[in-house]
Amino acid sequence: MLQPDRETRAEWTKTVTAFVEDFIEGLEAAPASSPGTALLPPPPAETPGELADLLARFGDAASQAVETAGPRYLAYFPAGGLYSSVLAEFLAQATNRYTGVASTAPALVALEHSVIRWLCAEFGLPAGSGGIFTTGASLATLSAVHTARQDRLGAHDPNGTIYVTPHTHHCVAKAAHITGFPPERIRVVPTDAALRMDVARAQAMIAEDRANGLHPFLIIGTAGATSTGIVDPLDDVAALAERESLWFHVDGAYGGAFQLTERGRAILTGIDRADSIAWDPHKSLFLPYGTGVLLVRSEAKLRAAHVADGDYLQDLDHGTGLPDYADLGPELTREFRGLRVWLPLHLHGVAAFREAIDEKHDLADHLRAELKKIDGVEVLPSDLTVVVFRSADSEQLLKRLNESGRFFLSSTRLGGRFTLRICVLSHRTHREHVDEVIELVRRWTA
Numbered sequence: 468m469l470q471p472d473r474e475t476r477a478e479w480t481k482t483v484t485a486f487v488e489d490f491i492e493g494l495e496a497a498p499a500s501s502p503g504t505a506l507l508p509p510p511p512a513e514t515p516g517e518l519a520d521l522l523a524r525f526g527d528a529a530s531q532a533v534e535t536a537g538p539r540y541l542a543y544f545p546a547g548g549l550y551s552s553v554l555a556e557f558l559a560q561a562t563n564r565y566t567g568v569a570s571t572a573p574a575l576v577a578l579e580h581s582v583i584r585w586l587c588a589e590f591g592l593p594a595g596s597g598g599i600f601t602t603g604a605s606l607a608t609l610s611a612v613h614t615a616r617q618d619r620l621g622a623h624d625p626n627g628t629i630y631v632t633p634h635t636h637h638c639v640a641k642a643a644h645i646t647g648f649p650p651e652r653i654r655v656v657p658t659d660a661a662l663r664m665d666v667a668r669a670q671a672m673i674a675e676d677r678a679n680g681l682h683p684f685l686i687i688g689t690a691g692a693t694s695t696g697i698v699d700p701l702d703d704v705a706a707l708a709e710r711e712s713l714w715f716h717v718d719g720a721y722g723g724a725f726q727l728t729e730r731g732r733a734i735l736t737g738i739d740r741a742d743s744i745a746w747d748p749h750k751s752l753f754l755p756y757g758t759g760v761l762l763v764r765s766e767a768k769l770r771a772a773h774v775a776d777g778d779y780l781q782d783l784d785h786g787t788g789l790p791d792y793a794d795l796g797p798e799l800t801r802e803f804r805g806l807r808v809w810l811p812l813h814l815h816g817v818a819a820f821r822e823a824i825d826e827k828h829d830l831a832d833h834l835r836a837e838l839k840k841i842d843g844v845e846v847l848p849s850d851l852t853v854v855v856f857r858s859a860d861s862e863q864l865l866k867r868l869n870e871s872g873r874f875f876l877s878s879t880r881l882g883g884r885f886t887l888r889i890c891v892l893s894h895r896t897h898r899e900h901v902d903e904v905i906e907l908v909r910r911w912t913a
């Protein structure tokens with residue numbers, strides 16, 4: 468019963484594929500958000516169901532949602548979910564190879580590792596660097612904070628101190644909490660007028676903390692802040708970290724992808740000096756949710772912080788010369804995440820990604836320029852593909868835009884004030900969508 472025959476499989480696949488085709492073709496016209504119910508459906512029955520019925524139920528549930536895959540989703544960090552990546556996922560799950568330890572599927576681990584090596588080169592990391600695909604930047608950050616602690620403090624040290632800014636993502640505080648550092652060990656360095664880390668202040672705080680018996684060990688530079696897209700002065704933070712022997716972690720969860728473009732690389736100068744970099748291909752490489760990556764300057768340090776063994780693993784060969792991913796992160800059994808990055812990169816070619824990222828960058832510049840021309844709209848400083856602005860009644864404007872069903876935007880607070888926020892990042896978002904949102908803002912602030 469659990470292994471359907473070839474005919475049944477073909478029929479199921481056809482049914483699901485037809486659904487997916489209709490879904491993708493419908494995205495352009497689909498409402499940007501639809502209200503949903505949180506009613507709990509019945510538990511599974513003992514008897515078999517019909518795929519068509521279950522698919523209809525899934526489709527109905529999926530439609531009661533914010534249309535995160537559509538071209539008009541401009542909130543948080545859009546990433547439509549590349550179809551090529553969906554196919555890779557299908558293949559990876561169907562073959563279900565074990566890639567926690569390299570020897571059980573060495574050629575597939577090599578394939579995943581080839582993407583990590585390519586990324587290390589793109590980010591300018593030296594020989595000996597490495598990394599691992601994770602479920603997202605939060606988990607990448609957890610491993611980075613843990614590795615920094617092991618490398619710089621050795622044993623657990625309650626006086627270990629971490630430096631962030633008010634714009635650092637909360638996943639750093641969460642990772643610090645999980646790894647045993649209380650909130651008072653996270654020092655919030657003020658930013659300058661451009662909302663970038665004030666590195667001189669960071670230096671002074673580190674000196675003061677050392678004088679008070681604390682042990683500074685980790686500093687976080689953000690490459691693309693969540694609220695504004697702004698990038699910390701990474702080169703200066705790197706120099707400070709080197710002088711003070713701190714671990715330098717770059718949170719490029721969103722902004723990391725801009726390293727793939729010439730214009731972006733200039734903005735991210737200094738990222739190659741990082742000890743670790745977190746980046747989310749499920750944001751700025753347009754992949755479906757569930758794909759982050761941690762890159763480290765020293766794969767050996769990442770391994771030293773995560774390696775573990777058990778008697779039941781004694782048959783496994785650890786001498787393949789490839790990384791055993793179970794030794795580089797908290798997971799033992801893991802999905803074969805590499806394929807959903809590898810297939811799109813090879814199928815579309817890297818240039819297609821560089822061009823798409825550049826296109827979104829152009830669209831955000833266009834959006835900033837056009838919004839500035841609208842009377843009653845104040846455009847605040849932002850970078851990369853995030854645009855932040857206010858109107859006389861920003862909350863009402865956001866409500867109106869989202870209730871129109873044409874777009875879905877989000878907001879943030881800057882300087883304590885409510886601020887609208889647009890992020891252009893879906894591979895499905897193009898000039899016509901951006902022009903339409905500009906037109907609506909113009910109409911509704913008049």
Ligand SMILES: *Cc1c(COP(=O)(O)O)cnc(C)c1O
Binds near residue numbers: 603636
């Ligand atoms: C999204 C984001 C994170 C968290 O990443 P997840 O993939 O959601 O876990 C961390 N830092 C920044 C800057 C982000 O934008």
